[in-house]
Amino acid sequence: MARKRGSEKRYVGRAVAVLFGCLALAMAAGGFVRWQDDGKGGDERSPGTFTQARATGQAFGKGPLRRYSVQVEDGTGVSAEQAAREIQKILAHPRGWAAHGRGSFQLVADRPDFTVRIATPDTADRLCAPVGDTGGELNCEVGDGVVVNLRRWKLGSPTFDGPPAAYRHLIINHEVGHEIGIRGHLGCPGRGRPAPVMMQQIKGLDGCRSNAYPYDAAGRYVDGPPAD
Template sequence: MEDHAVSGARRRHPTKSELTVRRLSVAVAALAAATLLVAAGVAGQTAPPRPDPAARIAPTLSTPPAPATPATTAPEPATARPTPAPDPTTVPKAADGTFTTAKSTSDRLGQAGTVITYRVEVEDGLGLKLSRFTRAVDATLGDRRGWTATGTRSFRRTPDAALRVVLASPATTDRLCAPLRTRGEVSCRNGNDVVINAKRWVQGVDSYDNLGKYRQYVINHEVGHALGFNHQPCPAPGAKAPVMLQQTLGLDGCAANPWP
């Protein structure tokens, strides 16, 4: 009876609004399915890297390279000054007969009194340095133990002074000292010439065991003559020798002394 009732019943058709609702449902379902498929496909891929902010400031090929740090160069070792050659121990008997004069002017040597000017010359061809001889003369005449000690005189070296302090070979010494007889062995003062025999300058004498002190003596002795002082004897055995004693020839019992 129930089968017959169904077959016999009348079938109802959906309304227009129902059909519209069904179509929208199907479209939504299809869109959802498509979205799920895309999401599934994307999920299987690796996510792209995020931009690195540092990459935007990294150097490129057009950026000039940073300057290289210069290599450190080890300083060259300081070159030691060569030791000046010592004066020779012998000099020629005769040299050129011409002279070279110290060109500079010294400070005043001494604090008071009359200024006495002098010039310094060395004979050419001796092999002795003008600068060394000049320093020795200046130091001796300017020493407080010397001729400036009394305060009545001082000295200054100039290249054109009348008084000459000359270092000369034995032969030239004999010529400049004539008519005094120096015989190539000793020094002299003759007029405005104070002549130091180069043989004595480099060899000294037996009465002095110190060449530097003998050089001081011979300068002071011969300049003393130019100042007007004469020879003096030894006052007593063992006494200090007067600078105007002829100490080159011997001490006569006195002790060597280079100062006035």
């Protein structure tokens, strides 16, 4: 009987070793990088893989045509198709870049001029690393398009007076502003005035009012002093 119990122990030990070996191989072959919880937006997985939106649309606006696609990191709970439609509406807004001759835009499923990627904070930091440290909080514009931090997409910003859906206009308008050639940032033009969309509003408003649009309701560009 003692010999039989020893065989059983050896069998269980081998089974446990095989199980942990399989788990290690699965993680090395493309498992989740890690789980993190931002305390408000829920768990955010960082697999580093993306789903491409298959949605397409007509070109709109005035100026050089820029074809763009939308990708969303897997496991975020954000639909790539819905995000693409939302971004399309943002770019077509009457106070946006397209409506004022700063470029025309078209949502495509392949061969884009640039790509908008919604990514978890870990992945956003990795994609944005060539242009700076985004610290798990910021968005960026890189060589092949725009990287949107999932935390900002879901939660908005503590400096922005409005819900996350309104803040998404600021995210897209600011980063696409860089994409169409506006390289520098702007500062607050005066206390109580609307902040320029090319101001890094998440870092503070300096007395300005938060604003998500490049142009005001009268069609005037919301400008400010150079900040860089």
